[in-house]
Amino acid sequence: xxxxxxxxxxxxxGVIHRSHGGALAKGRMAQPDAATAHVQKKxxxxxxxxxxxxxxxxxxxxxxxxxxxxPTGDEEPVQMGVDIISYVSSIQHVRxxxxxxxxxxxxxxxKTPRGGMFAVLLPDGSKVWLNNASSLYYPVHFNGRxxxxxxxxxxxxxxxxxxxxPFIVTTYGKEWKVLGTQFTVTAYTAAIRTVLQEGxxxxxxxxRQQLLEAGQQLDITNSGAWKVKKAEDxxxxxxxxxxxxxxxxxxxxxxxxxLARWYDVDLDTSLLTSDPLxxxxxxxxxxxxxxxxxxxxxxxIHIRLKGNTIVASYR
Numbered sequence: 001x002x003x004x005x006x007x008x009x010x011x012x013x014g015v016i017h018r019s020h021g022g023a024l025a026k027g028r029m030a031q032p033d034a035a036t037a038h039v040q041k042k043x044x045x046x047x048x049x050x051x052x053x054x055x056x057x058x059x060x061x062x063x064x065x066x067x068x069x070x071p072t073g074d075e076e077p078v079q080m081g082v083d084i085i086s087y088v089s090s091i092q093h094v095r096x097x098x099x100x101x102x103x104x105x106x107x108x109x110x111k112t113p114r115g116g117m118f119a120v121l122l123p124d125g126s127k128v129w130l131n132n133a134s135s136l137y138y139p140v141h142f143n144g145r146x147x148x149x150x151x152x153x154x155x156x157x158x159x160x161x162x163x164x165x166p167f168i169v170t171t172y173g174k175e176w177k178v179l180g181t182q183f184t185v186t187a188y189t190a191a192i193r194t195v196l197q198e199g200x201x202x203x204x205x206x207x208r209q210q211l212l213e214a215g216q217q218l219d220i221t222n223s224g225a226w227k228v229k230k231a232e233d234x235x236x237x238x239x240x241x242x243x244x245x246x247x248x249x250x251x252x253x254x255x256x257x258x259l260a261r262w263y264d265v266d267l268d269t270s271l272l273t274s275d276p277l278x279x280x281x282x283x284x285x286x287x288x289x290x291x292x293x294x295x296x297x298x299x300x301i302h303i304r305l306k307g308n309t310i311v312a313s314y315r
């Protein structure tokens with residue numbers, strides 16, 4: 001199970017921790033009105049689950065029931081854990097016997113659905129956490145001059161240092177080149193955000209290059225504009241790997257879109273003509289969705305769960 005982060009427990013305390021913004025009084029949660037209460041339903045949060053697509057095209061479901069199982073036939077063996085798969089021959093927190101790995105040109109793809117997250121320990125020992133609705137394409141053995149992977153969605157990378165073989169992440173025609181560092185890339189669309197927690201990263205697209213230092217953030221817009229700034233709170237970038245939503249200076253739609261992916265529901269904000277910014281908000285990812293939504297409202301905007309859809313509208 002995902003760990004419940006003690007910073008906020010909506011279920012126990014009925015509180016969303018907000019540093020500023022909104023009309024909701026700190027320390028209480030707005031209750032759904034009688035007209036919409038009957039359409040509210042319990043929606044379970046996401047959990048550890050993914051699909052491993054093997055080099056022969058065969059999919060393998062990953063969850064708590066697959067501990068110790070490995071691909072068969074000519075596939076390279078992988079160790080299965082509750083929340084991680086490993087291509088390293090020994091790892092203490094993955095419960096499976098050691099394996100000897102083949103050096104081949106095979107590739108695997110790890111895919112998480114909406115409402116899922118999973119981690120992979122790559123052949124070089126680098127660890128990648130995949131957030132929901134994301135995928136990572138990678139070789140089962142790094143046998144070239146670099147260590148190259150392809151990302152769609154959001155991932156947190158902790159890269160093992162190897163000066164002779166740079167680690168390269170590719171997404172939407174751009175490359176992140178690192179030697180050893182920790183960083184998060186959010187790339188659900190061509191609008192991409194990178195937050196560098198440790199080390200240095202070089203981001204390149206065509207002839208354009210940008211060097212990022214620890215504590216910096218790079219935002220690339222859908223139109224192609226690049227903006228580098230100091231990250232307001234580096235810890236917020238990978239909070240999701242620790243069981244926590246940490247929304248900071250995000251619009252209401254961005255926040256609701258993130259919630260919709262994790263709880264695997266639809267989103268309807270078509271009735272809103274503006275998209276207000278919210279301050280820093282921390283929420284446990286194990287909380288129930290119907291306990292979260294009222295705390296995101298203000299004196300103008302009402303948010304409810306109608307069937308399987310989050311609906312935001314004016315009061």
